[in-house]
Amino acid sequence: MPGVRRLQLPAGVQDLLPAEAAAKRRLEEMLLRLFSSWGYREVVTPTFEFIEALDVGPAASSEELLYKFIDREGHILALRPDLTTPIARLTATKLRHSSFPLRLCYAANVFRYEAPQAGRMREFHQAGVELIGADGSRADAEVIALAVEALQEAGLVDFRIGIGQVAITKAVLAELELQPEAEMAVKEALVGKDLVRLTGLLAQYSVPPAASRRVEGLFGLHGGEEVLERATGLLAGTPAARYLRELEEVFIALKALGLQRYLFIDLGILRAFDYYTGIVFEGYVPGLGFPVCGGGRYDELLEQFGFPCPATGFALGIERLLMARDKAGVAFPPSVPGYLVAGPSPASLLREARRLRQQGAVVELDAQGWSREEAEKQARERGLNLIWVDD
Amino acid sequence: MPGVRRLQLPAGVQDLLPAEAAAKRRLEEMLLRLFSSWGYREVVTPTFEFIEALDVGPAASSEELLYKFIDREGHILALRPDLTTPIARLTATKLRHSSFPLRLCYAANVFRYEAPQAGRMREFHQAGVELIGADGSRADAEVIALAVEALQEAGLVDFRIGIGQVAITKAVLAELELQPEAEMAVKEALVGKDLVRLTGLLAQYSVPPAASRRVEGLFGLHGGEEVLERATGLLAGTPAARYLRELEEVFIALKALGLQRYLFIDLGILRAFDYYTGIVFEGYVPGLGFPVCGGGRYDELLEQFGFPCPATGFALGIERLLMARDKAGVAFPPSVPGYLVAGPSPASLLREARRLRQQGAVVELDAQGWSREEAEKQARERGLNLIWVDD
Numbered sequence: 001m002p003g004v005r006r007l008q009l010p011a012g013v014q015d016l017l018p019a020e021a022a023a024k025r026r027l028e029e030m031l032l033r034l035f036s037s038w039g040y041r042e043v044v045t046p047t048f049e050f051i052e053a054l055d056v057g058p059a060a061s062s063e064e065l066l067y068k069f070i071d072r073e074g075h076i077l078a079l080r081p082d083l084t085t086p087i088a089r090l091t092a093t094k095l096r097h098s099s100f101p102l103r104l105c106y107a108a109n110v111f112r113y114e115a116p117q118a119g120r121m122r123e124f125h126q127a128g129v130e131l132i133g134a135d136g137s138r139a140d141a142e143v144i145a146l147a148v149e150a151l152q153e154a155g156l157v158d159f160r161i162g163i164g165q166v167a168i169t170k171a172v173l174a175e176l177e178l179q180p181e182a183e184m185a186v187k188e189a190l191v192g193k194d195l196v197r198l199t200g201l202l203a204q205y206s207v208p209p210a211a212s213r214r215v216e217g218l219f220g221l222h223g224g225e226e227v228l229e230r231a232t233g234l235l236a237g238t239p240a241a242r243y244l245r246e247l248e249e250v251f252i253a254l255k256a257l258g259l260q261r262y263l264f265i266d267l268g269i270l271r272a273f274d275y276y277t278g279i280v281f282e283g284y285v286p287g288l289g290f291p292v293c294g295g296g297r298y299d300e301l302l303e304q305f306g307f308p309c310p311a312t313g314f315a316l317g318i319e320r321l322l323m324a325r326d327k328a329g330v331a332f333p334p335s336v337p338g339y340l341v342a343g344p345s346p347a348s349l350l351r352e353a354r355r356l357r358q359q360g361a362v363v364e365l366d367a368q369g370w371s372r373e374e375a376e377k378q379a380r381e382r383g384l385n386l387i388w389v390d391d
Numbered sequence: 392m393p394g395v396r397r398l399q400l401p402a403g404v405q406d407l408l409p410a411e412a413a414a415k416r417r418l419e420e421m422l423l424r425l426f427s428s429w430g431y432r433e434v435v436t437p438t439f440e441f442i443e444a445l446d447v448g449p450a451a452s453s454e455e456l457l458y459k460f461i462d463r464e465g466h467i468l469a470l471r472p473d474l475t476t477p478i479a480r481l482t483a484t485k486l487r488h489s490s491f492p493l494r495l496c497y498a499a500n501v502f503r504y505e506a507p508q509a510g511r512m513r514e515f516h517q518a519g520v521e522l523i524g525a526d527g528s529r530a531d532a533e534v535i536a537l538a539v540e541a542l543q544e545a546g547l548v549d550f551r552i553g554i555g556q557v558a559i560t561k562a563v564l565a566e567l568e569l570q571p572e573a574e575m576a577v578k579e580a581l582v583g584k585d586l587v588r589l590t591g592l593l594a595q596y597s598v599p600p601a602a603s604r605r606v607e608g609l610f611g612l613h614g615g616e617e618v619l620e621r622a623t624g625l626l627a628g629t630p631a632a633r634y635l636r637e638l639e640e641v642f643i644a645l646k647a648l649g650l651q652r653y654l655f656i657d658l659g660i661l662r663a664f665d666y667y668t669g670i671v672f673e674g675y676v677p678g679l680g681f682p683v684c685g686g687g688r689y690d691e692l693l694e695q696f697g698f699p700c701p702a703t704g705f706a707l708g709i710e711r712l713l714m715a716r717d718k719a720g721v722a723f724p725p726s727v728p729g730y731l732v733a734g735p736s737p738a739s740l741l742r743e744a745r746r747l748r749q750q751g752a753v754v755e756l757d758a759q760g761w762s763r764e765e766a767e768k769q770a771r772e773r774g775l776n777l778i779w780v781d782d
Contacts, residue, residue, distance in 0.1 A: 002697050005441040007484050010468055013437035015481045018495070021433040029420070037748040039729070039755030042412040046404035046514055047438060047470075047500060048458075050396040067439075069460030072504070077401060079438070090406045093398050099772045101758050104409070109438060113463070123437055131758060138737055139758040145741065256738040306393050338430070346529055347647040350536065357428040364430030367492050367522060367530040381490045 012114075012122025023322055024125065026332055027154060028107040031127040031316065034153045038146055040105035040129045045086035047109075051076040053089050056275070056304040065112045067122075079111035084275070084298065084313060087130050092305035100133025100309070107318075119290040119320055128295065128315030132302070135310035137246065140279040140297060141253035143312050147293055148262050151283055154321045155330035159292070161262055162222065163281045164269030165247040166296070168231075170277075171240035172214055176207050190219060191270045214238075222266035225251065231267060243278070250279050275301040281314065285324040292320045335362070340382065342366035342375035343389035352389050403505075403513025414713055415516065417723055418545060419498040422518040422707065425544050429537055431496035431520045436477035438500075442467040444480050447666070447695040456503045458513075470502035475666070475689065475704060478521050483696035491524025491700070498709075510681040510711050519686065519706030523693070526701035528637065531670040531688060532644035534703050538684055539653050542674055545712045546721035550683070552653055553613065554672045555660030556638040557687070559622075561668075562631035563605055567598050581610060582661045605629075613657035616642065622658060634669070641670055666692040672705065676715040683711045726753070731773065733757035733766035734780035743780050 009015070016024060032042060048069075055063050055078070067079040080086055083106045095102060107127040116122055129146060131139050144161060151159045169190065173183055182205045189198040198219065202212040217234050221227050228248050235241045247265070254263055271280050271294060280296030295314020302309040341353045341363055353363040364384060366375060372388055379386035400406070407415060423433060439460075446454050446469070458470040471477055474497045486493060498518040507513055520537060522530055535552060542550045560581065564574055573596045580589040589610065593603040608625050612618050619639050626632045638656070645654055662671050662685060671687030686705020693700040732744045732754055744754040755775060757766060763779055770777035 002695060003443055005443040005466070006447070007444070007480065007696060008441065009437060009444075010439065010441060010462065010466065013439065015437070015477075015485060016435035017481075017485060018432035018434060021435045024435065025423070025433060032416070037751075037753055038744075039753055041409035042416060043409060044407035044412045044415065046400060046406070047502070048401070048404065048514075050399070050401060052394055052396040053398070053400075056397070067460065067462075069458065071401065071458075075396070075401065086406075089398065090408075094406060094408060099769065103755065111438070123439075134758040136759065138756075138760055141737065142756055142758050253737055256736075257741050258738070304393060305398060345647075346532065346644055347649070350648050353429075360428075362428055362430055364494065365529075365533055367525040367533050368527065369529055378490065 010122075012116035014121060014123075020322070022335075023325075023332060024318055027318060027321060027325075028125070028127055030153050031150055032105065032107055034150060035105040035127075035129050035146070038103070038129075040103040042106060043087060043090060043104050044106070044108070045080065045083065045090055048077045048079050049086065049089075051078045054078050054080060054085055056085055056301070065114060067111045067113055081112050082110050082315065083108055083126060083128060084130060084315070085301065088132075088298075088301045088311070089305045091130075091132050091309075092302050092307035096307050101139065102132045103129065104132065105129040119288065119317075119323065121319065125318035126315040127318060128313060130311060130313035132311040133309050134312070135299065137249035137253050139310075139312055140250045141257070143295060143314055144250070144254055144263075144281055145257055145259060147281065147283060147295070147314050147316075148259050150316055151293065151321075154316070155325050156285055156292075156321075156328060158328065159262065159283055159285045159324075160264055161281050161283045162264050162266035162269055163247065163251065163279065164266050165243050165278060166270055166276045166280050167243035167246070167278050168218065168235070168240045168267060169270060171238070171243060172211075172218060172235075175238065176205075176211055176215070178205055178207075186215075187270070190268070193268060195219065218267045220268065222268060223264060225265070227265040227267070247279060271296060279312070283316075285328070287327055288320065288324055290320060292317055292324050336360055338362040338364070338382070338384045339387050340364050340366065340375065340379040340384040341387045341389060342370050342372075342378075344369075345389065345391065348389045348391055352387060356387070401513075403507035405512060405514075411713070413726075414716075414723060415709055418709060418712060418716075419516070419518055421544050422541055423496065423498055425541055426496040426518075426520050426537070429494070429520075431494040433497060434478060434481060434495050435497070435499070436471065436474065436481055439468045439470050440477065440480075442469045445469050445471060445476055447476060447692070456505060458502050458504055472503050473501050473706065474499055474517060474519060475521060475706070476692065479523075479689075479692045479702070480696050482521075482523055482700075483693050483698035487698050492530065493523045494520065495523065496520040510679065510708075510714065512710065516709035517706040518709060519704060521702060521704035523702040524700050525703070526690065528640035528644050530701075530703055531637075531641045532648070534686065534705055535641070535645055535654075535672055536648055536650060538672065538674060538686070538705050538707075539650055541707055542684065542712075545707070546716050547676055547683075547712075547719060549719065550653065550674055550676045550715075551655055552672050552674045553655050553657035553660055554638065554642065554670065555657050556634050556669060557661055557667045557671050558634035558637070558669050559609065559626070559631045559658060560661060562629070562634060563602075563609060563626075566629065567596075567602055567606070569596055569598075577606075578661070581659070584659060586610065609658045611659065613659060614655060616656070618656040618658070638670060662687060670703070674707075676719070678718055679711065679715055681711060683708055683715050727751055729753045729755070729773070729775045730778050731755050731757065731766060731770040731775040732778045732780060733761050733763075733769075735760075736780070736782065739780045739782055743778060747778070
């Protein structure tokens with residue numbers, strides 16, 4: 001008997017059997033075709049890189065997510081936890097003489113060393129876009145409009161995209177003048193949407209009541225256009241006010257595109273990756289406890305690779321989209337008719353199979369030399385039409 | 392300035408820029424469509440597994456090829472060096488109640504810790520098929536016929552597939568009754584096609600002259616149908632004779648399919664992976680110093696996962712096929728027309744873009760609010776047709 005670890009998979013990774021693999025392939029092809037029609041061109045980056053190229057965020061916590069290993073030259077390598085950072089490196093090193101804005105996209109697997117749970121695997125697949133070299137609300141609106149079309153393309157109807165602005169949170173936190181660990185703790189409470197912990201921390205660090213109210217007030221702000229008004233009140237006269245105006249501009253641009261019914265504003269959206277600097281967003285479907293897509297503006301990431309340049313983008317979670325499709329009862333169209341071609345003469349079989357394949361059919365050849373009775377049984381078992389070639 | 396390891400890639404891995412990524416994507420889609428039309432269904436396996444599941448061969452040398460790392464539970468994990476072994480595990484554990492023969496395929500990346508050189512990267516891409524649960528010459532002929540179609544589908548004309556039979560080599564080596572290290576050394580010389588070393592080793596281990604002549608004679612045997620006759624002479628009366636008859640049967644079946652002009656026989660083909668047990672083959676194109684595809688029969692691999700079952704299959708090297716296409720001057724058809732849609736009103740731009748995309752065009756939106764003059768310049772730079780929307 002083979003040992004148990006020969007037959008099992010490590011926690012958090014999975015096999016995709018034919019039906020699941022086919023759904024994934026079709027969804028990725030549909031999304032890449034959509035991205036391509038918007039002018040985004042696919043790139044491929046290595047599965048692993050030097051840790052120095054992947055661990056570029058200021059947050060120490062991100063390194064814990066990495067699968068790390070040491071090569072025989074003693075360098076630390078890591079499996080990529082996302083594609084945004086590798087594409088920033090690629091752009092800074094190999095595409096810096098392109099025409100900007102540059103539109104790039106991908107469909108690839110990523111790796112995060114997290115506790116596996118529903119909707120969160122340690123290896124999973126993303127499809128996404130990066131719009132590099134464009135600042136301003138038109139660019140933010142473009143990627144959000146494209147995210148809406150991507151979710152529609154994925155067959156979803158009942159979805160919403162929440163839009164936030166991390167620059168507001170960052171400015172409001174900076175005002176509190178906390179020590180680094182204290183700021184990190186507050187940020188974690190915000191990212192984790194843990195209001196009880198947040199209130200406790202603000203008290204513990206003796207944050208003045210007015211500032212505390214501002215942080216807590218922003219944290220809970222989500223809804224339609226009216227949220228912008230209430231935030232304007234909360235932020236009046238603070239440095240964060242101008243970041244709120246950016247958010248307003250993007251919202252107005254998307255409203256002009258007729259997309260308002262898919263959108264809401266949520267100033268509590270922070271995104272776990274620390275490279276975001278401005279407008280951020282996440283897509284939700286009812287009944288799934290995690291976003292199906294997320295992204296935003298990251299104007300300081302390319303600078304980490306020696307090429308200062310504004311950028312924005314988003315990624316869709318392929319497994320999550322497939323779960324959302326299943327939940328919503330969306331099916332891919334049935335596949336083409338299938339045949340089993342069998343009979344005594346292999347050469348005649350191949351000719352007949354070729355003819356059928358040219359008409360778009362899926363054709364299995366009998367590889368065993370079955371009798372007619374056996375071939376009939378096998379065709380039935382597989383749901384195939386038997387073509388018996390007798391000559 | 393960012394450190395040098397932030398900007399560089401580890402040896403043996405690479406970025407694919409848009410033109411290369413597009414060629415790879417199109418080739419993989421074409422191959423998967425072909426495999427699907429033959430009844431092969433795609434599966435996806437994890438990028439890494441427990442080392443016990445990947446290192447199943449009897450050859451100690453294969454473990455050196457693995458990228459290994461240790462997870463936080465202390466298990467040794469490794470990046471997959473091929474898909475045949477993971478698909479054997481998947482079949483044995485999750486598809487053993489299917490109708491056999493079972494046809495599975497894949498397009499995926501694999502990892503081998505080898506010295507990088509032309510045509511040999513440490514991370515590279517393969518597309519391939521596995522025909523599981525079928526023994527006999529029809530099955531061997533099916534996968535070789537499919538390999539011919541795959542190379543044609545890839546746009547190649549001037550290619551040849553060499554067919555060998557490792558069971559002959561194994562039987563002839565067994566007859567020599569060498570010690571394990573000696574047999575390993577002889578095998579390495581055979582795999583490395585190092586005739587000088589082979590002759591030296593046979594002398595060193597005092598192999599009798601008749602047996603030495605048999606090993607050396609088989610080693611050099613390659614050519615057309617006449618090779619079968621000469622091998623029959625060399626192997627007459629030895630246990631290897633019946634494996635030669637299997638090879639003959641497959642060759643005759645493929646000849647009946649009209650594929651003879653693509654084929655030759657080469658008893659020196661051994662393949663590096665130690666799981667092969669019978670008919671093996673490799674595809675070559677002129678001017679490339681390495682095969683573009685390879686595969687064969689591996690009747691003992693599934694048993695390693697507790698499910699004894701004959702099987703055969705092959706993998707194509709995607710990067711190698713793309714190099715062969717380039718060398719042969721094969722180009723993908725030009726892509727669809729591209730437009731840059733610009734103008735003062737984002738909502739009007741999106742409407743116009745949507746109209747053009749529905750007609751199959753690639754459309755970039757102006758994300759910057761360019762003036763008409765700037766938009767004209769940008770469209771020229773990118774080779775796009777400018778659509779200026781004025782309302």
